[in-house]
Amino acid sequence: MIKVGIIDDEPLARKRVKKLVKQRFDIEISFECGNVESAISNIDELKPDIIFLDIQMKSKNGFDVLDKINFIPIIIFITAYDKYAVRAFEYTAFDYLMKPFKEERFFSVLNRAISLVHTRNMEADQRQIRELLQLMSHQSDHKAGLYKTSIPIKLADKTYFIPCESIEYIKASGYYAEIIESGKKHILRQSLTELIKILDPSKFIRIHRSSIINTSFLKEIVSVGFGDVEIKMDDNTTHRVSKTYKEELFKLMGMN
Structure with a gap:
């Protein structure tokens, strides 16, 4: 037994x-x-x-x-x-x-x-x-x-390292990821699914299949009706939150 x-x-x-x-x-x-x-x-x-x-x-x-x-x-x-x-x-x-x-x-x-x-x-x-x-x-x-502190970006014959803490958000663009950091856009040939695994989950969260945000730069969460939600970042860009990820975002931000 x-x-x-x-x-x-x-x-x-x-x-x-x-x-x-x-x-x-x-x-x-x-x-x-x-x-x-x-x-x-x-x-x-x-x-x-x-x-x-x-x-x-x-x-x-x-x-x-x-x-x-x-x-x-x-x-x-x-x-x-x-x-x-x-x-x-x-x-x-x-x-x-x-x-x-x-x-x-x-x-x-x-x-x-x-x-x-x-x-x-x-x-x-x-x-x-x-x-x-x-x-x-x-x-x-x-x-x-377990989590990366920087992301390497190869440009011509040089490799730059972007501190993860300065990344504001990441958007999917075809086979590439667009990393927004300090108002600059960096292109990386890596999927959001791969990136979210190496980023600190106490700060980074996927809000849509095409978006990851750093909550340190999150300015507002706005209800737009019918249970839909959008977020506004410090640079005043708005991003849709899919219903799949809404509950996880609310939990991370202490809203439920």
Whole structure:
């Protein structure tokens, strides 16, 4: 029987995970709790095979659990919006669930964790956790390791480096990207899909399939009716926000 622990400070979130886990007859829920202290004692005492670990808890975060436990279970992280954390999980090969997650995603992650229970390498797991804690210990170090601080632009026989912090917005133009920086336009043969992956998500956000903006230069968000939204940048240019990206923009700007 596979033993599972559930750690989340939201009772409803724990209830949902528990309900889904109970659909598997080969799993036993060893414990559930809502704080770091209980999580540490339960993990070390009960030694679960797998834990679901929420990152954003009220007093401390899930990484405080990893820093203190002596027994290392298979870890499935749960996060609501922390893109830094998600990139770190991917970088260190940990599995994660992004709230609100769908059942098919839940069982896909759970099935993979179960398959690892009998083949796991404790030493490798410990290395992974040390690497993850190192990535997350200082947000600035984390950004430096995972996101670009400058974009190289090749022009004739020279390569210029544009500081990412000075980029105002980026527009798609065919197979190229137009980077607007300090009123200047730079052309780069790279897609917006590729660029958004290397830019700091605490500042850069895609608002349309053809637009990325740096929120440091965001001046206004304007409702134009029927649920549609436009934004105005510091240079007074306006850009349409597609419905696909509106909620993410509002969340980043603290508007919901």
